[in-house]
Amino acid sequence: MTDLPAFTGRVYVRDGSEQYTVHAYQYATTSEAPGSMAPSAIVFVADDDDIMLAIRYARENNLGVAVRSGGHQYLGASSTNGNNIQIDLSGREAADPSAYPYRQWSVDGDEGTVTLGAGLDVDDLCAISVKYGFFFPHGECCAVHVGGHTQTGGLSVITRTFGAMIDHLLRFDIILADGTKRTVRRESTDPTDRDLWFAVLGGSPGNFGVVTSITVKYLNDADHPKARGFKMAWFFRQSTLQQLVQIINEINDDPTTDPDFALTVIALGEEYDPALPSVLPDTFDNQMMRNYPNLVGKDRFHWVVPSIVVFGVWTNSKGPGQDDSHVDAVFERFRQMPGMLSMDLLNRLFPNDSLMDGTQTMVLSKIMQSLTFENPREFNMPCKKLLWFGKNTHTMSQKNEFGVTFAEWVANKMRDVESLKGLFEYYGMKAAIQVGMVGGPGLANAPIRTALGQRDCNYWFAFDIFYDPGVAGTLEKTIEFTNALASDVIGNKLNLWEDNKERRVILGPMLVSDEKPILDELWPLYYDGPDVYNELLRIKGELDPHHVFTANLFCVGATSCQRLVAAPTS
Numbered sequence: 001m002t003d004l005p006a007f008t009g010r011v012y013v014r015d016g017s018e019q020y021t022v023h024a025y026q027y028a029t030t031s032e033a034p035g036s037m038a039p040s041a042i043v044f045v046a047d048d049d050d051i052m053l054a055i056r057y058a059r060e061n062n063l064g065v066a067v068r069s070g071g072h073q074y075l076g077a078s079s080t081n082g083n084n085i086q087i088d089l090s091g092r093e094a095a096d097p098s099a100y101p102y103r104q105w106s107v108d109g110d111e112g113t114v115t116l117g118a119g120l121d122v123d124d125l126c127a128i129s130v131k132y133g134f135f136f137p138h139g140e141c142c143a144v145h146v147g148g149h150t151q152t153g154g155l156s157v158i159t160r161t162f163g164a165m166i167d168h169l170l171r172f173d174i175i176l177a178d179g180t181k182r183t184v185r186r187e188s189t190d191p192t193d194r195d196l197w198f199a200v201l202g203g204s205p206g207n208f209g210v211v212t213s214i215t216v217k218y219l220n221d222a223d224h225p226k227a228r229g230f231k232m233a234w235f236f237r238q239s240t241l242q243q244l245v246q247i248i249n250e251i252n253d254d255p256t257t258d259p260d261f262a263l264t265v266i267a268l269g270e271e272y273d274p275a276l277p278s279v280l281p282d283t284f285d286n287q288m289m290r291n292y293p294n295l296v297g298k299d300r301f302h303w304v305v306p307s308i309v310v311f312g313v314w315t316n317s318k319g320p321g322q323d324d325s326h327v328d329a330v331f332e333r334f335r336q337m338p339g340m341l342s343m344d345l346l347n348r349l350f351p352n353d354s355l356m357d358g359t360q361t362m363v364l365s366k367i368m369q370s371l372t373f374e375n376p377r378e379f380n381m382p383c384k385k386l387l388w389f390g391k392n393t394h395t396m397s398q399k400n401e402f403g404v405t406f407a408e409w410v411a412n413k414m415r416d417v418e419s420l421k422g423l424f425e426y427y428g429m430k431a432a433i434q435v436g437m438v439g440g441p442g443l444a445n446a447p448i449r450t451a452l453g454q455r456d457c458n459y460w461f462a463f464d465i466f467y468d469p470g471v472a473g474t475l476e477k478t479i480e481f482t483n484a485l486a487s488d489v490i491g492n493k494l495n496l497w498e499d500n501k502e503r504r505v506i507l508g509p510m511l512v513s514d515e516k517p518i519l520d521e522l523w524p525l526y527y528d529g530p531d532v533y534n535e536l537l538r539i540k541g542e543l544d545p546h547h548v549f550t551a552n553l554f555c556v557g558a559t560s561c562q563r564l565v566a567a568p569t570s
């Protein structure tokens with residue numbers, strides 16, 4: 001590697017120091033193979049000039065550039081290794097974070113838009129939205145950043161009615177592999193703009209350029225005054241989880257269900273209270289959280305017993321005149337579920353957590369803020385993540401070929417993890433499961449075609465197992481458990497797909513059994529057909545012929561990048 005150019009932003013070179021290690025750390029670091037997420041240099045770019053310098057340096061030295069904003073990519077594809085470098089747009093190392101160009105935002109009331117820098121996170125989006133009384137679809141994890149989130153769709157609790165974040169985009173700014181900066185507009189007829197619109201919004205993040213900002217057409221809170229939110233909790237019981245998932249599946253299976261409803265169940269094994277002595281291990285993730293909250297993000301919410309949360313919304317998409325007389329009955333099904341913790345108790349335990357029982361109207365910006373998950377990761381441990389989208393519009397609540405409902409199967413699996421430990425013992429595995437409604441009219445009527453796949457889905461299902469690497473055999477046990485679980489799903493024994501076609505999503509890629517993170521092999525699981533992937537390959541070839549933005553094998557066309565094939569980076 002030749003000498004690095006003179007960047008204005010801070011640079012950390014791979015030198016074995018603690019400083020390098022902590023700045024290389026991101027969501028997937030402890031879950032992926034050691035050394036797979038170790039760029040030769042991490043450049044906390046100060047501005048467009050730094051980005052262009054990094055691109056030129058990579059081109060001249062035949063290197064790849066990995067782009068990171070929030071570092072939440074499930075497999076660590078926003079990082080790299082070997083001689084490749086990583087650029088970071090989070091602004092966390094900026095001399096003056098408040099002036100950092102990629103954390104700026106502005107509202108144009110005449111146009112009805114908000115422009116957002118790539119380095120802003122979901123917490124920022126919520127705060128801006130609440131301040132101005134507007135909303136638009138975006139995800140629920142506080143630490144997911146605009147840079148990656150835009151390119152993986154931006155799916156939201158309101159996606160069922162209002163689509164994905166990208167459906168509301170008017171334009172984005174991007175720096176391309178030839179070093180030019182471009183504003184790509186939704187209505188542009190220029191062929192390169194059309195290609196970029198298609199490929200960047202859901203194609204494969206970070207493969208086509210560096211997104212520096214986006215402009216979103218927002219929706220007004222005031223136009224949806226009857227909206228209601230729901231977020232209530234139960235202590236974990238297998239039977240409670242089964243019944244709650246079953247209610248959601250019955251609602252989702254019913255063709256007459258109002259598309260304004262979207263509901264999700266989350267079940268979590270117990271966490272710890274930092275104020276109390278913890279039985280949980282002091283993992284590297286935990287040390288990072290404790291010692292470098294400015295790099296990782298703050299843990300703000302702790303549940304001390306295994307619990308279940310149902311969260312959801314009724315969006316009042318048609319405005320003030322819309323009939324809402326049927327809304328209460330749907331939320332009442334959950335309120336009637338035995339064991340629901342009282343609002344009073346929950347509000348005393350978690351005063352900042354804005355519980356909602358669906359009885360009161362609330363503006364959508366505040367509902368979305370209240371539904372944000374307030375920790376950067378579910379558990380401070382490495383994990384194996386499983387995530388599928390389903391397309392079954394009417395039989396998820398019925399018995400499958402195991403002779404059980406999906407709800408029963410999920411609850412059994414969660415029990416299997418939870419029952420591995422006693423009250424004061426700890427056996428090294430923690431589960432987080434989520435089952436919910438997604439898709440529907442908003443997704444199906446996406447205004448402009450992009451490469452984002454699975455827009456015809458109506459269901460989502462995630463099962464994450466976090467494990468303690470310090471407990472002998474736990475990684476092996478976790479792999480065995482997740483592979484067995486995946487085999488039930490992939491074999492479609494649970495009827496997740498009416499047409500038997502497995503569907504995964506680019507927002508949360510995953511690997512099971514002996515799969516390798518090679519997008520050129522796994523693409524049929526992520527995109528709607530070969531035409532989409534072939535189009536992505538063509539665009540990649542035309543706009544990034546030297547593979548500047550190919551820093552690992554989970555990139556479009558990476559297997560034709562000689563540099564990677566000669567020395568695979570992951």
Ligand SMILES: Cc1cc2nc3c(=O)[nH]c(=O)nc-3n(C[C@H](O)[C@H](O)[C@H](O)COP(=O)(O)OP(=O)(O)OC[C@H]3O[C@@H](n4cnc5c(N)ncnc54)[C@H](O)[C@@H]3O)c2cc1C
Nearest residue numbers: 069070071072073078139140141145147148155205206211
């Ligand atoms: C705990 C958790 C909760 C999540 N919840 C949701 C959710 O509710 N809804 C949802 O839709 N998604 C959700 N996601 C997925 C998340 O939206 C995607 O992983 C997203 O791509 C992360 O973006 P990032 O910038 O934070 O991460 P990064 O790891 O920095 O980036 C993700 C990808 O985008 C590329 N990229 C990042 N920034 C740029 C940029 N400025 N220019 C070009 N390429 C860039 C990276 O190279 C990488 O491939 C969740 C993920 C996690 C881990």
